[in-house]
Amino acid sequence: MQAKSDVSPSAASDSGAARMRALMVRAPMAVGFVKDGHFELVSEHFNHLFGHGDDTDLVGQSTRAVYVSDAAQLSVHERMSAAFISGKPLDDEFEFVRRDGSRFWGRLQATPVQWDSPAGESLWLLEDVTVARQQRMLPTWTAKHDALTELANRREFERRLGEHVGSRRHEPVSVLWVDVDKFTEVVAAMGSEVGDHFLYGLGQLLITKVRASDLVARLEHDHFAVLLPNCDQHYAEIVAEKMRSGIAAYRLRWGLHRTRVKACIGVVQIQSTLETVDAVIGAAVLACTEAKAAGGDSVRVFISAGGYEELAG
Structure with a gap:
């Protein structure tokens, strides 16, 4: 006889969501989930990287908000799609814009949440590499x-x-x-x-x-x-x-x-x-x-x- 779990599916789901929220608040890195061109969930560090805080949030906004132009957004999207289709993540440096209009160079590492659905939700890891890039120059x-x-x-x-x-x-x-x-x-x-x-x-x-x-x-x-x-x-x-x-x-x-x-x-x-x-x-x-x-x-x-x-x- 198979033992029954004492935890209901809904309770397990709530626990998983609570853990994810705690991770996104405390993780010392810029992490974001993107779906259909919009930010579904972002870490506190991700928000701060783009100049958002307690009163503003990137969640629900279009990813266009972090690109310097429409052309830049299209270029990154095309490169990301090509990488995902070929079974590879995207790992490159791009120029991004903060809420106040200032710009920085970021290393974007993006990968599909599910590789069998490369056009679906994606995970972004972002790091400010402005200083490192200047040094390399x-x-x-x-x-x-x-x-x-x-x-x-x-x-x-x-x-x-x-x-x-x-x-x-x-x-x-x-x-x-x-x-x-x-x-x-x-x-x-x-x-x-x-x-x-x-x-x-x-x-x-x-x-x-x-x-x-x-x-x-x-x-x-x-x-x-x-x-x-x-x-x-x-x-x-x-x-x-x-x-x-x-x-x-x-x-x-x-x-x-x-x-x-x-x-x-x-x-x-x-x-x-x-x-x-x-x-x-x-x-x-x-x-x-x-x-x-x-x-x-x-x-x-x-x-x-x-x-x-x-x-x-």
Whole structure:
């Protein structure tokens, strides 16, 4: 005999609605639900982002209220529809307008509530990226950062690494080389757009595994490097293993696309025999190559010329 629930469907519905209202008030992010070109439900942060407060609300208003022009609304709508039909969310930056007429740049992440009905209700996540966008436009920023992942680029990484090679400060400094296994297969199967979003997400994941004083960079394609000042080989191994396991557990969810990969990591502590930046990077790459040759999803440590140490993987 099946036990009867003590909670009626209407009570469960009321409870769900109450939870949603609490979430929309307290969530520290701009969240909105849109249907038929109108805001059905928005978070308090979403309202504040557009200059609304206790006396005014975006709920019930047309989405046209947040666009700078009719043409802008049409353009975003067309791009959103095309993305949803192809099974992908929309993730891009657009210029929006507040209630008082002031403008800001926002990163809009929109996805259908139900993928089998892409023209139905959609979920919007919005973030004010005005300052970040201005920084990206500065020549000094573009010269030091990778445009796709917003991490440091090769030039900046080599410059920072060069400050430690040959240094007489005697503080231990280590370098990691991260190579994603079989990433070309992801791109071949899902396309370069999905691959780009995967690389961005992977870069953000790597940042969570290091200290604020460390430097994570994308050097080329699916290769990342990490500079660990004041970090000896032992602790560098620990960081590398955290990164390896984190990548193995990471899943890209991009619309209807789902994928996961693994990675190999080479570790090297700067030593007197590695006299140049290229030598240090080369040692880390060689250690990573050993990890790949062993089957992937593993960490290897460069000890000395021709010597490697295997870590768990």
